[in-house]
Amino acid sequence: MGIRITDDCINCEACEPECPNNAIYAPEEAWKMSDGTTVADDNEHEAVSDDYFYIVTDKCTECIGFHEEPQCAAVCPVDCCIPDEENVESESELMAKKDKLHA
Ligand code: SF4
Numbered sequence: 521m522g523i524r525i526t527d528d529c530i531n532c533e534a535c536e537p538e539c540p541n542n543a544i545y546a547p548e549e550a551w552k553m554s555d556g557t558t559v560a561d562d563n564e565h566e567a568v569s570d571d572y573f574y575i576v577t578d579k580c581t582e583c584i585g586f587h588e589e590p591q592c593a594a595v596c597p598v599d600c601c602i603p604d605e606e607n608v609e610s611e612s613e614l615m616a617k618k619d620k621l622h623a
Contacts, residue, residue, distance in 0.1 A: 522580040523590050524604035529572035535592035535601060536573060541621055543579035544592060551576050557621040577607045584611065585618040 525535075525544075536544045542556020548570050553561035557579065568574040575592070583590050593601040609617070 522577045522604045522607040522609065523575055523582060523592060523601050524577075524607075525569075525573055525575055525592075526600040526602060527572060528598050528600040530598055530600075531573060532597060533573070534595045534597060538591040538595055539580075540583060540586040540591070541579045541581060541618075543576045543581075545574055545576065547571050547573060551579075553579070558623045559621060575601075575604075577604065578617075579621060580604075581614045581618040581621070584614040585622075 531547065533546070536546065538544075539556075545551045545567065548567045550564040550567060552564055553559040565576075568576065590601065593599070
């Protein structure tokens, strides 16, 4: 499953540079599939959160193919990067997503 950021986030920015998929954005920041990926989709999407850093589910692979564990969760000082129970994906689905993001 993907990872999500809860409202315990203190906007410290520690997670954002750690993501291999550029799936993490600052509050109010628009996101694009093409940011940090090989996907040729430059469409801008509205920020998912205006208050806290957020993770784009379509870009989160739980770091599969890059790291042993989700890097955002590993560095978060308040442990607010947690499994997103509403977006459960198998390891093979996450690997396929990773291959699609980095073709
Ligand atoms: Fe990015 Fe990995 Fe965190 Fe997903 S789990 S948002 S891929 S750092």
